[in-house]
Amino acid sequence: PKAEIQRCIIHQLRNCFKYVSYKHLKEFSRDFKAVYQAASEEIARDKFEGLRKKWESEYPFAIKSWDNNWDILSPFYKYPEEVRKIMYTTNIIEGFHRQLRKVTKSKAIFPSDESLEKMLFLVSKNIMKKWTLRYRNWDMVLNQLMIMYPERVEKFIK
Numbered sequence: 001p002k003a004e005i006q007r008c009i010i011h012q013l014r015n016c017f018k019y020v021s022y023k024h025l026k027e028f029s030r031d032f033k034a035v036y037q038a039a040s041e042e043i044a045r046d047k048f049e050g051l052r053k054k055w056e057s058e059y060p061f062a063i064k065s066w067d068n069n070w071d072i073l074s075p076f077y078k079y080p081e082e083v084r085k086i087m088y089t090t091n092i093i094e095g096f097h098r099q100l101r102k103v104t105k106s107k108a109i110f111p112s113d114e115s116l117e118k119m120l121f122l123v124s125k126n127i128m129k130k131w132t133l134r135y136r137n138w139d140m141v142l143n144q145l146m147i148m149y150p151e152r153v154e155k156f157i158k
Contacts, residue, residue: 016066021059
């Protein structure tokens with residue numbers, strides 16, 4: 001019930017690429033980098049308005065996609081930079097999901113939901129054994145999360 005819904009900025013960006021010509025893709029994505037790396041929502045909105053002036057006549061659907069989704073993209077800006085970097089760097093999560101799919105894909109059917117849960121649990125344990133690297137600036141991220149959500153985080157800190 002306390003979950004905050006927010007779409008992934010990077011997936012939103014990739015989604016709007018389908019409306020952009022290949023010859024403008026690099027420039028377009030570079031311009032959007034200023035939007036999703038802005039320090040606050042107000043600055044991001046200003047950068048987006050500048051981007052709109054530049055690209056809307058050529059790629060109206062790409063811009064409209066951001067307009068239509070701004071309210072579920074903007075919660076991103078309330079987080080500090082260290083936390084936001086984790087949010088738009090999804091390689092760890094995507095890798096985890098890829099490994100889960102790899103295991104379940106080879107099975108045509110599971111006898112029960114419980115057997116699927118058990119298999120995913122065991123695979124997750126094996127995957128987590130390989131997680132040996134500490135996330136860069138994790139101490140800063142953890143401190144920021146403890147400030148923002150003390151009642152949620154502190155019970156997991158030993």
